[in-house]
Amino acid sequence: MEIVTTRSEFRRVLDAHRTAGRSVGLVPTMGALHEGHLSLVRHARARCDVTAMTIFVNPLQFAPTEDLSLYPRPIERDLELAAAAGVDVVFTPTEAEMYPRPMVTTVHVAELTASMEGAARPTHFDGVTTVVTKLFNLAGPCHAFFGEKDYQQVAVVSRMAADLEQPVVVVPCPIVREPDGLAMSSRNVYLDPAQRAAAVVLSRALADTAELIAEGELSALGAVTAMAAFISSEPLAELDYAALVDAETLEPLEFLESGMSVRLLVCARFGTTRLLDNMGVVVP
Numbered sequence: 001m002e003i004v005t006t007r008s009e010f011r012r013v014l015d016a017h018r019t020a021g022r023s024v025g026l027v028p029t030m031g032a033l034h035e036g037h038l039s040l041v042r043h044a045r046a047r048c049d050v051t052a053m054t055i056f057v058n059p060l061q062f063a064p065t066e067d068l069s070l071y072p073r074p075i076e077r078d079l080e081l082a083a084a085a086g087v088d089v090v091f092t093p094t095e096a097e098m099y100p101r102p103m104v105t106t107v108h109v110a111e112l113t114a115s116m117e118g119a120a121r122p123t124h125f126d127g128v129t130t131v132v133t134k135l136f137n138l139a140g141p142c143h144a145f146f147g148e149k150d151y152q153q154v155a156v157v158s159r160m161a162a163d164l165e166q167p168v169v170v171v172p173c174p175i176v177r178e179p180d181g182l183a184m185s186s187r188n189v190y191l192d193p194a195q196r197a198a199a200v201v202l203s204r205a206l207a208d209t210a211e212l213i214a215e216g217e218l219s220a221l222g223a224v225t226a227m228a229a230f231i232s233s234e235p236l237a238e239l240d241y242a243a244l245v246d247a248e249t250l251e252p253l254e255f256l257e258s259g260m261s262v263r264l265l266v267c268a269r270f271g272t273t274r275l276l277d278n279m280g281v282v283v284p
C-alpha cells in the first residue's frame with residue numbers, strides 16, 4: 001500500500017494509474033476506521049482496479065463547539081486496517097497541506113442541505129462539499145464510494161457532482177451495523193456502556209416505523225410521531241430530529257402512496273454524542 005501525504009503526489013499517483021488504463025475507486029474518510037469504512041473499500045475493489053482511501057479530519061465541517069480536537073485519530077491502526085482491506089493508495093494530508101492558504105472559496109449545495117443535518121449544523125455541509133470537491137479535483141475521474149449511514153451527505157454529494165459536472169460517479173453503499181442493530185460510527189467510542197446499550201433505540205425506532213408503513217400507515221405525520229415517541233421513550237436519548245422524506249429529493253412528505261420510495265431518518269444525542277441512523281422503505 002502506497003501512503004502519500006501531499007496533494008501533488010496524490011494527483012500524480014492516481015493520474016499514473018489511469019494512464020496505465022486502471023480505473024480508480026475513491027473512499028473518502030476521516031479515519032478511525034471500522035467495518036463501515038472497510039465495506040466501502042470492498043465495494044470500491046469490486047468495481048474499480050485501484051482503491052484510494054483518503055484519511056483527513058476536515059476542520060471545515062466542524063463547528064467551533066463540536067468535537068474536532070477530540071475526534072479519534074488512530075492513524076497507525078487505520079493504516080494497518082486499510083492495508084489489510086486491500087487499499088492501494090492512502091492519502092493522509094496534514095491540515096496545512098490540505099489548506100495551504102485561508103479558504104475564501106466554498107462549495108454550497110442549496111435546498112438538500114436546508115433540513116435535518118443542515119438545520120442542526122448550519123456550516124457542516126459547506127465544509128463537506130468544499131473538501132470533497134478538493135478531493136475529487138485531486139483524485140481525478142473516478143468512482144467515489146459513500147455510506148448511506150450519512151444519507152443526506154451522499155444525496156448532497158451526488159447532486160453536487162451532477163450539478164458541477166465533476167468527473168466522478170458517486171456510489172451510495174449500504175449501512176453496516178453492529179450485531180444489535182446500532183449503525184457503526186467512529187463516534188460510537190464516545191458512548192459509555194449505558195449509552196451504548198440505549199443507542200440501539202435508533203435502529204429499533206426505524207425498523208418499527210418501517211413495519212408500521214408496511215402494515216398500511218399512510219400518514220407521514222403518524223409515522224414520524226410514532227418514530228419520535230419511540231426514541232423519546234429511551235431516557236438516555238435526547239431526540240434531535242425524526243423525519244420521513246422522499247428518498248431522492250429529501251423533501252418532507254405528508255401522505256404516502258403505494259410504490260413511493262421514502263427514507264426515515266433520525267438523530268439523537270446520548271450525552272454529548274450525536275448519532276444518526278436511517279432506513280429506506282418502499283410504500284406497499
Ligand code: AMP
Binds near residue numbers: 148149176
Ligand atoms: P466518516 O469517516 O465518518 O466521515 O465516514 C466516511 C465514509 O464512511 C462516509 O461515506 C460514511 O457514510 C461511511 N460510513 C460511516 N459509517 C458507516 C456505516 N456504518 N456503514 C456504511 N458506511 C459508513
